[in-house]
Amino acid sequence: MAAGGADKFSVLLPTYNERENLPLVVWLLARTFQESGNNFEIIIIDDGSPDGTQEIAEQLEKIYGSDKIVMREIISVLFSSGTAYIHGMKHATGNFVVIMDADLSHHPKFIPEFIRKQKEGNFDIVSGTRYKGNGGVYGWDLKRKLISRGANFITQVLLRPGASDLTGSFRLYRKEVLQKLMEKCVSKGYVFQMEMIVRARQLGYTIGEVPISFVDRVYGESKLGGNEIVSFLKGLLTLFATT
Amino acid sequence: MTKLGQWLCGLALLGSAWAALALAPPGLRLPAPYRQALLPLPVYLLVAFGCYSLATVGYRLATFNDCEEAAAELQEQILTARADLRRRGLRF
Numbered sequence: 493m494a495a496g497g498a499d500k501f502s503v504l505l506p507t508y509n510e511r512e513n514l515p516l517v518v519w520l521l522a523r524t525f526q527e528s529g530n531n532f533e534i535i536i537i538d539d540g541s542p543d544g545t546q547e548i549a550e551q552l553e554k555i556y557g558s559d560k561i562v563m564r565e566i567i568s569v570l571f572s573s574g575t576a577y578i579h580g581m582k583h584a585t586g587n588f589v590v591i592m593d594a595d596l597s598h599h600p601k602f603i604p605e606f607i608r609k610q611k612e613g614n615f616d617i618v619s620g621t622r623y624k625g626n627g628g629v630y631g632w633d634l635k636r637k638l639i640s641r642g643a644n645f646i647t648q649v650l651l652r653p654g655a656s657d658l659t660g661s662f663r664l665y666r667k668e669v670l671q672k673l674m675e676k677c678v679s680k681g682y683v684f685q686m687e688m689i690v691r692a693r694q695l696g697y698t699i700g701e702v703p704i705s706f707v708d709r710v711y712g713e714s715k716l717g718g719n720e721i722v723s724f725l726k727g728l729l730t731l732f733a734t735t
Numbered sequence: 736m737t738k739l740g741q742w743l744c745g746l747a748l749l750g751s752a753w754a755a756l757a758l759a760p761p762g763l764r765l766p767a768p769y770r771q772a773l774l775p776l777p778v779y780l781l782v783a784f785g786c787y788s789l790a791t792v793g794y795r796l797a798t799f800n801d802c803e804e805a806a807a808e809l810q811e812q813i814l815t816a817r818a819d820l821r822r823r824g825l826r827f
Contacts, residue, residue: 515825519816548825555823596809628800641795645788651738705802707809733739 500531502586505594506576507536511543513595518552524600535562535583537576574684578674589665598662602704606664609700616669616697619655620662620704627703643724650732651690655699658686662704669697683727690735753777
């Protein structure tokens, strides 16, 4: 059987103002998949970015071919991850879906490791973790790391989720698993990613983990403030009380 | 059952066991030393859990990997990518 067999991987990239990073992510993805021999497509879901992200995406489509790059636009204000994935999946023709950030914090080089792990354990979901093995971060100060570890600790105590990194958004899903979970998940932002894992466990799906490195923001500004923390805690307590 | 439900059940179970043993009416009491040890137990456990939490988070914070090579590698790849894309006709 040829490398990858009949599997096809759809990468969903929700973007907002990623004009700088998008071409680089796409270049890295294309190279990674070409080297690993897997069949792939990249689906860019842009939330009406004013910085020309869509224009760049269209250029990339010309360069790589429209069977490889699919650009879909939603005009809404600050869509949640959930909306982006729902839109993206409508156009996904792969049997596996990779979700990741488009800002270069997630490196495509880990995707072959996700694929390997998935085959190894026949997992429904493979989740990238920053907290185990040689997973880690770059560009975080002590305060940020403390918040991250503290929040993760509280999450582990309250939800006992069976996965080490719940707020991570670098994952590989079987397509039908992702679709099923999308129907059930209602939260937004970080909590949405947590809810996916919690519901997956409830539904009996298997989850494998792969250590990843998270490189914070090469370009652009980061988005963690007091508001985010409060809404994270609210979301966590909601999950605690309802799942 | 929700996680909250599990916690409430667990706490109710432990709480009633503790209350029964530590606050029992005169007829059914354990010997005094046992009761004296049992009475502050909930507080001890809470404090112990607090210490465990601090130690665990502290340890995890200290051992949080810094991915220096990943960042350096990424920077290099960005340069390669930009050059290659420019060659292929991308106008940044």
